[in-house]
Amino acid sequence: MGREVVLFESEERTDRAHVCAFLRELADNIEANSVVLKQGAEETPVDIPDSITLEVKLEEETGSSGLERSLEVELEWRVGDQAGAGGVSLG
Numbered sequence: 001m002g003r004e005v006v007l008f009e010s011e012e013r014t015d016r017a018h019v020c021a022f023l024r025e026l027a028d029n030i031e032a033n034s035v036v037l038k039q040g041a042e043e044t045p046v047d048i049p050d051s052i053t054l055e056v057k058l059e060e061e062t063g064s065s066g067l068e069r070s071l072e073v074e075l076e077w078r079v080g081d082q083a084g085a086g087g088v089s090l091g
Contacts, residue, residue, distance in 0.1 A: 008044040
């Protein structure tokens with residue numbers, strides 16, 4: 001199995017309005033193929049191809065601190081690969 005290298009990582013506790021604004025801006029930037037992840041002075045440009053895999057996952061976990069849910073949205077692609085995928089929509 002290959003090795004994973006984290007090129008950028010960020011996690012913050014915030015409110016729903018901030019998340020919505022971030023996702024809207026991210027969508028606009030993906031559409032314009034102009035994504036740059038920024039944190040402090042660090043900037044990481046991301047070249048996202050036209051054809052990508054969209055993964056959506058809803059998880060539920062019960063732990064010592066109670067019930068926790070997570071909604072994960074992941075975009076994935078192989079560098080140089082143009083194969084597409086589909087299937088999920090919002091309702």
